[in-house]
Amino acid sequence: MSDSGKKKNTVTITDNATGKSYEMPVMEGTIGPRVFDIRKLYGDSGMFTYDPGFMSTASCESRITYIDGDAGILLYRGYPIEQLAEKSDFIEVSYLLMHGELPNAAQRKTFEHNITYHSMVHEQMAWLFRGFRRDAHPMAVMCGVVGAMSAFYHDSTDINDPHQRMVASHRLVAKMPTLAAMAYKYSVGQPFMYPRNDLKYAENFLRMTFGVPAEDYKVNKVLADAMDKIFILHADHEQNASTSTVRLASSSGANPFACIAAGIASLWGPAHGGANQAVLEMLMEIGSVDKVSEFLRQVKDKNSNVRLMGFGHRVYKNFDPRAAVLRKSCQEVLEALGVQNEPLLKLAMELERIAREDDYFVKRKLYPNVDFYSGIILRAMGFPMSMFTVLFALARTVGWVAQWNEMIADPAQKIGRPRQLFTGSKQRDFVPMAKRG
Numbered sequence: 432m433s434d435s436g437k438k439k440n441t442v443t444i445t446d447n448a449t450g451k452s453y454e455m456p457v458m459e460g461t462i463g464p465r466v467f468d469i470r471k472l473y474g475d476s477g478m479f480t481y482d483p484g485f486m487s488t489a490s491c492e493s494r495i496t497y498i499d500g501d502a503g504i505l506l507y508r509g510y511p512i513e514q515l516a517e518k519s520d521f522i523e524v525s526y527l528l529m530h531g532e533l534p535n536a537a538q539r540k541t542f543e544h545n546i547t548y549h550s551m552v553h554e555q556m557a558w559l560f561r562g563f564r565r566d567a568h569p570m571a572v573m574c575g576v577v578g579a580m581s582a583f584y585h586d587s588t589d590i591n592d593p594h595q596r597m598v599a600s601h602r603l604v605a606k607m608p609t610l611a612a613m614a615y616k617y618s619v620g621q622p623f624m625y626p627r628n629d630l631k632y633a634e635n636f637l638r639m640t641f642g643v644p645a646e647d648y649k650v651n652k653v654l655a656d657a658m659d660k661i662f663i664l665h666a667d668h669e670q671n672a673s674t675s676t677v678r679l680a681s682s683s684g685a686n687p688f689a690c691i692a693a694g695i696a697s698l699w700g701p702a703h704g705g706a707n708q709a710v711l712e713m714l715m716e717i718g719s720v721d722k723v724s725e726f727l728r729q730v731k732d733k734n735s736n737v738r739l740m741g742f743g744h745r746v747y748k749n750f751d752p753r754a755a756v757l758r759k760s761c762q763e764v765l766e767a768l769g770v771q772n773e774p775l776l777k778l779a780m781e782l783e784r785i786a787r788e789d790d791y792f793v794k795r796k797l798y799p800n801v802d803f804y805s806g807i808i809l810r811a812m813g814f815p816m817s818m819f820t821v822l823f824a825l826a827r828t829v830g831w832v833a834q835w836n837e838m839i840a841d842p843a844q845k846i847g848r849p850r851q852l853f854t855g856s857k858q859r860d861f862v863p864m865a866k867r868g
């Protein structure tokens with residue numbers, strides 16, 4: 432796959448210190464910024480490039496997800512996220528992300544069967560949970576149990592075998608809801624619920640989370656649809672921190688379960704997947720509409736370290752299309768649950784309105800991101816805050832898996848090994864203790 436971007440032009444860089452020039456090929460994708468290929472730069476010039484946070488670096492070639500941050504566009508395999516959220520479902524979107532095309536009826540049936548029939552986890556995994564404290568954060572539990580899948584599913588850890596890769600991919604997408612629901616059940620001291628093959632993906636997850644063995648669980652269609660939509664919106668987002676973590680971890684040849692566990696760890700941070708929990712905590716701390724101005728004053732104070740959580744994005748500088756879908760869905764869910772007057776939603780909408788008129792946010796192009804409204808819906812659905820990021824991880828697993836498969840199949844794939852600008856001590860001789868100051 433690599434090098435398929437057509438090389439048309441070149442970029443020439445001149446080192447003013449030596450007067451030497453270096454020519455680099457320019458690669459063009461189907462859409463999006465052109466890139467210049469610096470792979471030979473170090474060999475030719477002895478210089479590295481410096482780009483902490485990958486502000487200007489395309490780390491790989493990919494055909495899965497495209498984002499135009501200025502226009503607020505998100506495409507999965509070319510399809511706009513709004514259309515997929517409205518017309519498709521998570522199973523179909525998962526197939527699309529993994530295989531590149533929407534499935535026909537037969538392909539869908541087979542895929543859905545594969546996912547459904549992999550949803551049970553090894554019975555011994557239940558014992559693994561018991562090693563955790565009940566009050567452990569479910570993301571801590573997820574890092575552990577997903578990593579431990581490599582100890583249970585040895586027959587799908589050979590990354591050089593395409594069949595094993597596909598089995599591992601199905602297992603990860605299928606078992607993640609089961610494990611996520613188990614993490615929740617463990618934290619509240621209720622029995623684990625086994626998956627049921629007659630339920631759809633989101634329905635099954637809701638039942639495993641909120642159902643109890645003592646009675647039948649009635650699926651609420653509005654909630655199941657909203658859950659499915661949330662999964663679609665979070666399914667992939669090109670080379671974000673957790674996806675890049677999965678790619679970097681697996682570039683060494685590590686097994687897929689360990690790599691997805693690494694992705695979960697990266698997602699946990701408040702600047703990434705942990706933001707939905709942080710948004711709700713922030714809204715609760717603000718408490719009421721009359722405190723918004725004072726809160727925004729703190730946000731704008733450079734010495735305060737307070738951020739408006741759920742606002743801003745490295746790539747979206749216009750609006751986050753996922754936030755627009757969720758804002759609408761949030762109102763629908765609250766209406767269906769009969770909680771139109773949810774004070775936190777009112778507060779969030781007022782906070783958004785004031786912030787979007789404020790010069791600080793306008794100048795920096797800071798808009799609500801996907802996390803701004805998702806926490807309110809999830810809370811209304813009955814999830815505790817600590818589960819919010821787990822739901823993000825559940826949904827993003829298919830994106831990680833699709834990106835992982837793409838990377839392994841790419842002949843240009845190499846172990847990820849960034850270099851550095853070293854600013855520490857030059858070589859010096861060891862100083863014996865007696866001579867140290």
Ligand code: CMC
Nearest residue numbers: 702703704706738739740741742743744745795800801802
């Ligand atoms: N509140 C206040 N100021 C902000 C915020 C914010 N949420 N986000 C950025 N800024 C300011 C920042 O202080 C800086 O100002 P200045 O130029 O005066 O120094 C400027 O905007 C640029 O910010 P940055 O930190 O350089 O931007 P970034 O691209 O490195 O960070 C971000 C992106 C998402 C980490 C950041 O916007 C943020 O921390 N947002 C809050 C956390 C959040 O909601 N994260 C979820 C992201 S969406 C889910 C996902 O895809 O993972």
